[in-house]
Amino acid sequence: MGSIRDYFGNITSALGTTAKGMSVTLRHFTSEPPITVMYPHETKPVPPTYRGMHILEQEKCIDCHLCAKACPVDCIEIEAEHHGRKLEWEKFSIDYKKCIFCEFCIPPCPVDCIHMTSEYEMATDSNDDMVEDLLTWTGLRPEDQAALDGKPTAVQAKKQQESKKGGADKAAQIAAIKARLKKGS
Amino acid sequence: MEALEMYTVDDRDDVYTEELKLNLGPQHPSTHGVLRVELAMDGEIITRSRADIGYLHRCAEKIGENVSYLQFNPYTDRMDYLASMNNNLAWSLTVEKLMGTEVPERAQWLRMICAEMNRIASHLIAFGTYGIDIGANTPFFYAFRERESIMTLLERPSGTRMLYNYIQPGGLRRDVDDTWVADVLAFCDDFEKRWAEYNTVLSHNRIFIGRTANIGVIPKDMALDYGLTGPVLRGSGVKWDLRRDVPYLKPYDEVDFDIPVGEGTHGSLGDCWDRYWVRMREMMESIRIIRQGCAALPGGEVMTKKQKSMYKTPIKPEKQNVYMRCENPRGELGFFVAAEGGTSPVRVHARAPSFCNLSVLDALLPGTMLGDAVAVIGSLDIVLGEVDR
Numbered sequence: 001m002g003s004i005r006d007y008f009g010n011i012t013s014a015l016g017t018t019a020k021g022m023s024v025t026l027r028h029f030t031s032e033p034p035i036t037v038m039y040p041h042e043t044k045p046v047p048p049t050y051r052g053m054h055i056l057e058q059e060k061c062i063d064c065h066l067c068a069k070a071c072p073v074d075c076i077e078i079e080a081e082h083h084g085r086k087l088e089w090e091k092f093s094i095d096y097k098k099c100i101f102c103e104f105c106i107p108p109c110p111v112d113c114i115h116m117t118s119e120y121e122m123a124t125d126s127n128d129d130m131v132e133d134l135l136t137w138t139g140l141r142p143e144d145q146a147a148l149d150g151k152p153t154a155v156q157a158k159k160q161q162e163s164k165k166g167g168a169d170k171a172a173q174i175a176a177i178k179a180r181l182k183k184g185s
Numbered sequence: 186m187e188a189l190e191m192y193t194v195d196d197r198d199d200v201y202t203e204e205l206k207l208n209l210g211p212q213h214p215s216t217h218g219v220l221r222v223e224l225a226m227d228g229e230i231i232t233r234s235r236a237d238i239g240y241l242h243r244c245a246e247k248i249g250e251n252v253s254y255l256q257f258n259p260y261t262d263r264m265d266y267l268a269s270m271n272n273n274l275a276w277s278l279t280v281e282k283l284m285g286t287e288v289p290e291r292a293q294w295l296r297m298i299c300a301e302m303n304r305i306a307s308h309l310i311a312f313g314t315y316g317i318d319i320g321a322n323t324p325f326f327y328a329f330r331e332r333e334s335i336m337t338l339l340e341r342p343s344g345t346r347m348l349y350n351y352i353q354p355g356g357l358r359r360d361v362d363d364t365w366v367a368d369v370l371a372f373c374d375d376f377e378k379r380w381a382e383y384n385t386v387l388s389h390n391r392i393f394i395g396r397t398a399n400i401g402v403i404p405k406d407m408a409l410d411y412g413l414t415g416p417v418l419r420g421s422g423v424k425w426d427l428r429r430d431v432p433y434l435k436p437y438d439e440v441d442f443d444i445p446v447g448e449g450t451h452g453s454l455g456d457c458w459d460r461y462w463v464r465m466r467e468m469m470e471s472i473r474i475i476r477q478g479c480a481a482l483p484g485g486e487v488m489t490k491k492q493k494s495m496y497k498t499p500i501k502p503e504k505q506n507v508y509m510r511c512e513n514p515r516g517e518l519g520f521f522v523a524a525e526g527g528t529s530p531v532r533v534h535a536r537a538p539s540f541c542n543l544s545v546l547d548a549l550l551p552g553t554m555l556g557d558a559v560a561v562i563g564s565l566d567i568v569l570g571e572v573d574r
Binding site: 010013014016017018020021023024025028035046047049050051066070072100101102103104107108116 | 252253255256257258259260323327330333340341342343344345348350358359382385386387389390391392395493496497
C-alpha cells in the first residue's frame with residue numbers, strides 16, 4: 001500500500017510544484033514588460049567607454065608605433081615616410097580579423113590620437129573588408145556612405161540620422177568621442 | 186589515451202547485448218561546448234566512459250610565453266569566458282606577486298565587487314543551462330535576463346560585455362563613479378526577488394529533484410582524491426573556499442560571508458542537486474559580499490602612476506617561479522609562472538578548475554543511465570574553453 005501512496009504522492013507533489021512554477025511564469029508573461037529590442041531597427045545604447053572600432057587623429061599622430069608594439073595580436077600596421085617634421089602617410093591599418101578589442105593600444109599613445117568608437121556592426125562577407133585603413137575610415141562603411149547619396153533603406157536611414165551628428169565630419173566625431181570619454185566613468 | 190575497444194558482454198546467463206559505443210558530443214548541446222564523451226552502453230546503462238577533450242585547444246599557455254605579462258591578460262579572458270573578471274584577477278595577482286606590487290585599496294575593493302558580480306553571472310549560466318539539460322526551458326531565459334543586467338553593469342567601466350580585460354596587473358583599467366555603485370546596489374535588491382523565483386520555478390520542483398537527487402554522487406573522499414575544487418567539492422560537504430581560507434584579496438578578510446556546502450538534502454551527500462544548490466546559495470553570498478563591498482568602498486586611485494608606465498614599457502620581473510591561486514566560480518584557478526628576467530615568461534601554466542573537475546566524470550558515469558549522464562555533466566559546470574585552454 002505504501003508504494004501506491006508514494007506513487008500518487010509523487011505525482012501530486014510533482015504537479016503541485018510544477019503548478020507553482022507555472023504561476024511564476026504566468027506572472028512574468030502577463031505583468032513583466034519585454035526586455036528584448038527589435039534589432040537592427042532598434043539598438044541598445046552602449047556606454048561611453050565602449051570598445052568598438054578605432055578612430056585616428058591623423059594630423060596628431062607622430063608615427064611612434066607604440067600602439068602597434070602594445071598590441072598583443074599584432075593587428076596594427078603603420079607605414080609613413082618622414083620628411084623632417086612632416087609625415088607622408090602610406091597606411092595605418094587595423095586587421096579586424098585579428099583585433100581582440102583589448103584596448104591596449106589606447107593608453108601608450110603619447111599624443112592621445114587613437115580612440116575607440118562605439119561602432120560594433122562590422123559584419124561583412126569578405127576577408128579583405130575586415131582590414132580597415134584608419135586614414136580613410138571616418139566611422140561610416142563605404143556602402144553606408146554610398147547609401148547616403150542614393151535612396152537609403154529604413155536601417156540605413158536611421159544610421160544616416162546618427163551619422164549626421166558626426167559620422168561624415170571626422171573632426172566633429174573625434175570631438176564627440178572625446179567628450180563622451182571625459183564624461184565616462 | 187587509447188580509444189575504447191568494442192567487446193561483447195557475455196558474462197551474463199540470462200541476457201546479453203552487444204556493447205554499443207556511443208558518442209555524446211562534440212556537437213551536443215548538453216556537453217556545454219565541444220566535449221566528446223565516448224560511452225560504452227549496455228542497453229541504457231553506461232558501462233564505461235571516456236571524456237575526449239582538446240577540441241577547443243588554442244595554445245593559451247604557449248601564447249603566454251610569447252607575449253608580455255600585460256599582453257597575456259586579454260588571453261586569460263578567453264579561458265573561462267563566462268568568468269573573465271575572475272580570470273583577469275588570477276593573472277593580475279600572479280603578476281603582482283611576481284613584481285611585489287602593492288595595489289591601491291580602492292582597486293582591491295572594486296576587484297572584489299566585480300569578481301563577485303561575475304561569479305553570479307557565471308552561476309546564472311550554470312543554473313539556466315542546467316535547467317535546459319534537464320528539460321526546463323523557462324529558467325534559462327530568467328537567468329539570461331539577470332545576467333544581462335550584470336553584463337550591462339560591467340560594461341560601463343570595462344567597455345565590453347564579456348571579455349572585460351578590466352582587472353589588470355597593478356589595479357584596474359578605469360575607475361567607476363558613484364552612480365555605478367548605486368546601480369549595483371539596485372541590482373542586488375532586484376536580484377534577491379528573482380532568486381526566490383528561481384527556486385519556485387526550478388530548485389524545489391519535484392520533477393527536477395527527481396532527475397538530480399541521488400545521481401552522480403561524489404563522496405567526500407572521492408572529491409578530495411580527484412582534486413576537485415569549487416562548488417563541486419563543496420557540494421560533497423567539504424568546507425574549502427580560498428576566499429576564506431587563503432584570502433587573496435584584503436577585503437575578503439573584512440567582509441562577512443558564509444560558505445555553502447552540500448547537506449544531502451534529498452538523499453545522498455554530493456549528488457547533482459547538492460552541487461546545484463551550493464551554486465544557488467553562493468549567488469546570495471556573493472550578493473552579501475557586494476553589498477558590504479559597496480558600503481565600505483574607499484576613495485583614492487585605482488592604479489598608481491608608476492604602474493601605468495607598464496603600458497609603454499613591458500615589465501621585467503627577476504628570475505623566479507610563482508604560483509598564485511584564486512577562487513573562480515568553477516573552483517581554484519592557479520597560474521604558475523616561471524620568469525627569467527625577460528619581458529615574457531619562459532613558462533606559463535594554468536591550473537584550470539574545469540579541467541580538474543572534469544577528471545571525475547569517467548568515474549561517475551559507469552552504472553548510470555544515459556539520460557542521467559546529461560545531468561551529471563551539467564552539474565559539474567565545465568567550460569570547455571578552460572578545459573582545453
